[in-house]
Amino acid sequence: MEWPFFDLRIASGEVLLRGVTDDDLDPMLAVLPDDLEMDPRTETFAGLAAVTDRRRRFTAEIWKHRGTWSPGSWCLDLAVEVDGQVVGVQALEGDEFPLLRTVDSHSWLAKEVRGRGLATLMRVGVLALAFEHLGAEVAVTSARLDNAPSLAVSRRLGYVDNGLSRTNSPTGMTELQHLRLTRDAWRAGGRTAEVVGAEACLPWFAENAAS
Ligand SMILES: CC(C)(COP(=O)(O)OP(=O)(O)OC[C@H]1O[C@@H](n2cnc3c(N)ncnc32)[C@H](O)[C@@H]1OP(=O)(O)O)[C@@H](O)C(=O)NCCC(=O)NCCS
Numbered sequence: 001m002e003w004p005f006f007d008l009r010i011a012s013g014e015v016l017l018r019g020v021t022d023d024d025l026d027p028m029l030a031v032l033p034d035d036l037e038m039d040p041r042t043e044t045f046a047g048l049a050a051v052t053d054r055r056r057r058f059t060a061e062i063w064k065h066r067g068t069w070s071p072g073s074w075c076l077d078l079a080v081e082v083d084g085q086v087v088g089v090q091a092l093e094g095d096e097f098p099l100l101r102t103v104d105s106h107s108w109l110a111k112e113v114r115g116r117g118l119a120t121l122m123r124v125g126v127l128a129l130a131f132e133h134l135g136a137e138v139a140v141t142s143a144r145l146d147n148a149p150s151l152a153v154s155r156r157l158g159y160v161d162n163g164l165s166r167t168n169s170p171t172g173m174t175e176l177q178h179l180r181l182t183r184d185a186w187r188a189g190g191r192t193a194e195v196v197g198a199e200a201c202l203p204w205f206a207e208n209a210a211s
Contacts, residue, residue: 003066004200005076012125012193015118017078017090020062024079027086029055031110040168065091071206072096080109080122087113090122092130098206101137103130119153121193127157128193131183134205139181144174154179158189 005019020028032055042057065075073095080088088109094102107122130136141159143150159179167176202209 004197004204005078008078008129008195008197008201010078010125010129010193010195012128013117013121014082015121015125016081017122017125018081020077020079020089024086025059025062028079028089029058031087031112032058033108033111035111036108037170040170069204071098071204074204078126080107080118082113082118087118088122090126092126094136094205097134097136101135103134103136103139105139105141114149119149120156123153123157124191125193125195127181127186128191129195129198131186133195133198134202135207137183139186140178142176142178144169145177151177151179154181157181157191158185160185 003019006021008017008019010017038054038057039061042061045053045056048056062077065077069075074097075091075093078090078092079086080090088107090107091105093104093106094100097103103126105123105126107119109119109122127139130139139159140162141150141154142165143154145151145164159181162178162180165176165178166173199209
Protein backbone atom coordinates (compact mmCIF):
# COMPACT_ATOMS: atom_id res chain seq x y z
CA MET A 1 0.00 0.00 0.00
CA GLU A 2 1.38 3.45 -0.93
CA TRP A 3 1.12 4.93 2.56
CA PRO A 4 4.65 5.10 4.01
CA PHE A 5 3.49 6.26 7.43
CA PHE A 6 2.43 2.70 8.31
CA ASP A 7 6.17 1.88 8.39
CA LEU A 8 7.26 5.05 10.20
CA ARG A 9 8.48 4.36 13.74
CA ILE A 10 9.46 7.01 16.29
CA ALA A 11 10.82 5.83 19.64
CA SER A 12 10.78 8.51 22.35
CA GLY A 13 11.52 7.04 25.76
CA GLU A 14 8.77 4.54 26.57
CA VAL A 15 6.54 5.95 23.80
CA LEU A 16 6.35 4.47 20.29
CA LEU A 17 4.68 6.58 17.57
CA ARG A 18 3.58 5.02 14.27
CA GLY A 19 1.07 5.77 11.54
CA VAL A 20 -2.50 5.00 12.66
CA THR A 21 -3.89 1.84 11.03
CA ASP A 22 -7.55 0.81 10.83
CA ASP A 23 -6.78 -1.91 13.39
CA ASP A 24 -5.88 0.87 15.85
CA LEU A 25 -9.32 2.47 15.64
CA ASP A 26 -11.21 0.11 17.98
CA PRO A 27 -8.59 0.32 20.77
CA MET A 28 -8.52 4.10 20.34
CA LEU A 29 -12.30 4.39 20.51
CA ALA A 30 -12.26 2.25 23.67
CA VAL A 31 -10.14 4.88 25.47
CA LEU A 32 -11.30 8.06 23.69
CA PRO A 33 -11.48 10.63 26.53
CA ASP A 34 -14.59 12.77 27.06
CA ASP A 35 -12.47 15.94 27.42
CA LEU A 36 -11.12 15.66 23.85
CA GLU A 37 -12.72 18.52 21.91
CA MET A 38 -13.87 17.57 18.43
CA ASP A 39 -13.35 20.05 15.62
CA PRO A 40 -16.45 22.28 15.85
CA ARG A 41 -16.45 22.52 12.04
CA THR A 42 -17.27 18.80 11.63
CA GLU A 43 -20.93 18.02 11.14
CA THR A 44 -22.92 16.13 13.75
CA PHE A 45 -25.53 13.54 12.70
CA ALA A 46 -28.73 14.26 14.61
CA GLY A 47 -30.01 10.69 14.09
CA LEU A 48 -27.11 9.13 16.03
CA ALA A 49 -26.74 8.97 19.81
CA ALA A 50 -24.21 11.61 20.92
CA VAL A 51 -21.64 9.04 22.03
CA THR A 52 -21.93 7.10 18.76
CA ASP A 53 -21.67 10.28 16.72
CA ARG A 54 -18.54 11.30 18.62
CA ARG A 55 -16.91 7.97 17.70
CA ARG A 56 -18.01 8.40 14.08
CA ARG A 57 -16.51 11.90 13.93
CA PHE A 58 -13.21 10.68 15.35
CA THR A 59 -13.00 7.85 12.80
CA ALA A 60 -14.02 10.13 9.92
CA GLU A 61 -11.27 12.63 10.81
CA ILE A 62 -8.57 9.94 10.63
CA TRP A 63 -9.82 8.78 7.23
CA LYS A 64 -10.23 12.36 5.99
CA HIS A 65 -6.62 13.15 6.84
CA ARG A 66 -5.43 10.16 4.80
CA GLY A 67 -7.72 10.82 1.86
CA THR A 68 -7.08 14.55 1.54
CA TRP A 69 -3.29 14.47 2.07
CA SER A 70 -1.38 16.94 -0.08
CA PRO A 71 2.21 18.20 0.33
CA GLY A 72 0.61 21.65 0.55
CA SER A 73 -1.82 20.70 3.35
CA TRP A 74 -1.51 17.61 5.51
CA CYS A 75 -2.26 16.15 8.92
CA LEU A 76 -0.27 13.10 10.07
CA ASP A 77 -2.04 11.05 12.77
CA LEU A 78 0.34 8.87 14.78
CA ALA A 79 -0.80 6.15 17.17
CA VAL A 80 0.73 6.40 20.63
CA GLU A 81 1.78 2.96 21.84
CA VAL A 82 3.07 2.29 25.37
CA ASP A 83 3.83 -1.23 26.63
CA GLY A 84 2.16 -2.62 23.49
CA GLN A 85 -1.13 -0.77 24.14
CA VAL A 86 -2.61 2.03 22.03
CA VAL A 87 -3.24 4.91 24.46
CA GLY A 88 -3.69 8.04 22.33
CA VAL A 89 -2.92 10.03 19.20
CA GLN A 90 -0.16 12.51 18.43
CA ALA A 91 -0.85 14.57 15.30
CA LEU A 92 1.45 16.81 13.29
CA GLU A 93 0.08 19.25 10.69
CA GLY A 94 1.44 21.48 7.96
CA ASP A 95 -0.02 24.03 5.56
CA GLU A 96 2.09 25.31 2.66
CA PHE A 97 4.88 23.36 4.34
CA PRO A 98 7.38 23.47 1.42
CA LEU A 99 7.30 27.29 1.69
CA LEU A 100 6.50 28.02 5.35
CA ARG A 101 8.47 25.15 6.98
CA THR A 102 6.09 25.39 9.95
CA VAL A 103 4.36 22.51 11.75
CA ASP A 104 1.48 22.52 14.22
CA SER A 105 0.65 19.69 16.62
CA HIS A 106 -2.11 18.37 18.84
CA SER A 107 -2.58 15.23 20.91
CA TRP A 108 -4.68 13.31 23.38
CA LEU A 109 -4.07 10.53 25.88
CA ALA A 110 -6.34 8.02 27.65
CA LYS A 111 -7.10 9.35 31.11
CA GLU A 112 -5.61 6.24 32.78
CA VAL A 113 -2.09 7.04 31.52
CA ARG A 114 -1.94 10.79 32.08
CA GLY A 115 0.36 12.56 34.49
CA ARG A 116 3.47 10.44 33.89
CA GLY A 117 5.20 12.51 31.23
CA LEU A 118 3.96 10.62 28.15
CA ALA A 119 2.63 13.76 26.44
CA THR A 120 6.06 15.36 26.64
CA LEU A 121 7.68 12.27 25.10
CA MET A 122 5.06 12.22 22.33
CA ARG A 123 5.73 15.86 21.46
CA VAL A 124 9.49 15.23 21.47
CA GLY A 125 8.89 12.42 18.98
CA VAL A 126 7.04 14.53 16.42
CA LEU A 127 9.39 17.48 16.88
CA ALA A 128 12.37 15.21 16.17
CA LEU A 129 10.60 14.03 13.00
CA ALA A 130 9.75 17.58 11.93
CA PHE A 131 13.02 19.35 12.74
CA GLU A 132 15.54 16.60 12.06
CA HIS A 133 13.95 14.75 9.13
CA LEU A 134 11.32 16.89 7.36
CA GLY A 135 13.14 20.23 7.25
CA ALA A 136 10.80 22.15 9.57
CA GLU A 137 12.14 25.46 10.88
CA VAL A 138 9.32 26.48 13.23
CA ALA A 139 6.80 24.55 15.35
CA VAL A 140 3.64 26.19 16.65
CA THR A 141 0.84 24.96 18.85
CA SER A 142 -2.11 26.35 20.76
CA ALA A 143 -4.22 25.42 23.74
CA ARG A 144 -7.08 26.85 25.74
CA LEU A 145 -5.86 29.09 28.54
CA ASP A 146 -7.35 26.60 31.03
CA ASN A 147 -5.53 23.57 29.53
CA ALA A 148 -2.62 23.58 31.99
CA PRO A 149 -1.16 20.17 31.03
CA SER A 150 -0.96 21.03 27.32
CA LEU A 151 0.59 24.45 28.02
CA ALA A 152 3.06 22.87 30.46
CA VAL A 153 4.26 20.36 27.86
CA SER A 154 4.92 23.14 25.33
CA ARG A 155 6.71 25.44 27.77
CA ARG A 156 8.84 22.59 29.14
CA LEU A 157 10.12 21.99 25.59
CA GLY A 158 11.07 25.65 25.07
CA TYR A 159 8.05 27.03 23.20
CA VAL A 160 7.48 30.71 23.92
CA ASP A 161 4.14 32.53 24.07
CA ASN A 162 3.05 33.88 20.71
CA GLY A 163 -0.19 35.73 21.41
CA LEU A 164 -3.83 35.00 22.17
CA SER A 165 -6.84 34.54 19.95
CA ARG A 166 -10.54 33.96 20.44
CA THR A 167 -12.21 30.94 18.90
CA ASN A 168 -15.46 29.03 18.71
CA SER A 169 -15.52 25.86 20.87
CA PRO A 170 -18.12 23.32 22.03
CA THR A 171 -18.48 25.45 25.19
CA GLY A 172 -18.81 28.74 23.32
CA MET A 173 -16.16 31.44 22.86
CA THR A 174 -12.81 30.53 24.34
CA GLU A 175 -9.33 32.08 24.36
CA LEU A 176 -6.41 30.19 22.90
CA GLN A 177 -2.78 30.67 23.91
CA HIS A 178 -0.49 30.34 20.88
CA LEU A 179 3.10 29.14 21.33
CA ARG A 180 6.12 28.92 19.04
CA LEU A 181 9.39 26.96 18.97
CA THR A 182 12.22 27.54 16.49
CA ARG A 183 14.56 24.82 15.28
CA ASP A 184 17.48 26.52 17.05
CA ALA A 185 15.58 26.55 20.37
CA TRP A 186 14.61 22.90 19.86
CA ARG A 187 18.23 21.93 19.24
CA ALA A 188 19.39 23.95 22.26
CA GLY A 189 17.09 21.78 24.41
CA GLY A 190 19.12 18.68 23.50
CA ARG A 191 16.09 16.37 23.18
CA THR A 192 16.19 13.40 20.78
CA ALA A 193 14.05 10.55 19.53
CA GLU A 194 14.90 7.63 17.26
CA VAL A 195 13.13 7.95 13.89
CA VAL A 196 13.01 5.03 11.43
CA GLY A 197 11.30 5.10 8.03
CA ALA A 198 11.22 8.88 7.45
CA GLU A 199 13.09 8.64 4.16
CA ALA A 200 10.20 6.90 2.35
CA CYS A 201 7.81 9.61 3.58
CA LEU A 202 9.72 12.55 2.07
CA PRO A 203 7.82 12.66 -1.26
CA TRP A 204 4.61 13.18 0.76
CA PHE A 205 6.16 16.52 1.80
CA ALA A 206 7.31 17.41 -1.75
CA GLU A 207 10.89 16.33 -0.98
CA ASN A 208 12.81 13.85 -3.10
CA ALA A 209 13.71 10.61 -1.38
CA ALA A 210 17.48 10.11 -1.65
CA SER A 211 18.18 7.36 -4.18
C1 LIG B 1 -2.85 17.30 27.01
C2 LIG B 1 -2.56 15.88 27.48
C3 LIG B 1 -2.19 15.01 26.28
C4 LIG B 1 -1.40 15.94 28.50
O1 LIG B 1 -1.15 14.65 28.98
P1 LIG B 1 -0.38 14.43 30.37
O2 LIG B 1 -0.19 12.97 30.57
O3 LIG B 1 -1.08 15.16 31.47
O4 LIG B 1 0.99 15.13 30.07
P2 LIG B 1 2.40 14.99 30.81
O5 LIG B 1 2.27 14.13 32.04
O6 LIG B 1 3.42 14.59 29.80
O7 LIG B 1 2.74 16.49 31.21
C5 LIG B 1 1.78 17.27 31.79
C6 LIG B 1 2.45 18.53 32.31
O8 LIG B 1 1.40 19.36 32.78
C7 LIG B 1 1.60 19.62 34.15
N1 LIG B 1 0.26 19.71 34.74
C8 LIG B 1 -0.68 18.78 34.77
N2 LIG B 1 -1.79 19.24 35.38
C9 LIG B 1 -1.51 20.53 35.70
C10 LIG B 1 -2.26 21.57 36.34
N3 LIG B 1 -3.52 21.38 36.73
N4 LIG B 1 -1.66 22.76 36.52
C11 LIG B 1 -0.38 22.98 36.09
N5 LIG B 1 0.36 22.02 35.47
C12 LIG B 1 -0.21 20.83 35.30
C13 LIG B 1 2.42 18.47 34.65
O9 LIG B 1 3.13 18.82 35.82
C14 LIG B 1 3.36 18.28 33.49
O10 LIG B 1 4.35 19.29 33.45
P3 LIG B 1 5.90 18.98 33.73
O11 LIG B 1 6.31 17.91 32.74
O12 LIG B 1 6.59 20.27 33.48
O13 LIG B 1 5.91 18.47 35.13
C15 LIG B 1 -3.79 15.27 28.20
O14 LIG B 1 -4.12 16.08 29.30
C16 LIG B 1 -5.04 15.13 27.30
O15 LIG B 1 -5.17 14.15 26.57
N6 LIG B 1 -5.98 16.10 27.38
C17 LIG B 1 -7.21 16.07 26.57
C18 LIG B 1 -6.94 16.47 25.14
C19 LIG B 1 -6.27 17.82 25.06
O16 LIG B 1 -6.65 18.76 25.74
N7 LIG B 1 -5.27 17.89 24.18
C20 LIG B 1 -4.52 19.10 23.94
C21 LIG B 1 -5.27 19.97 23.00
S1 LIG B 1 -4.30 21.36 22.55
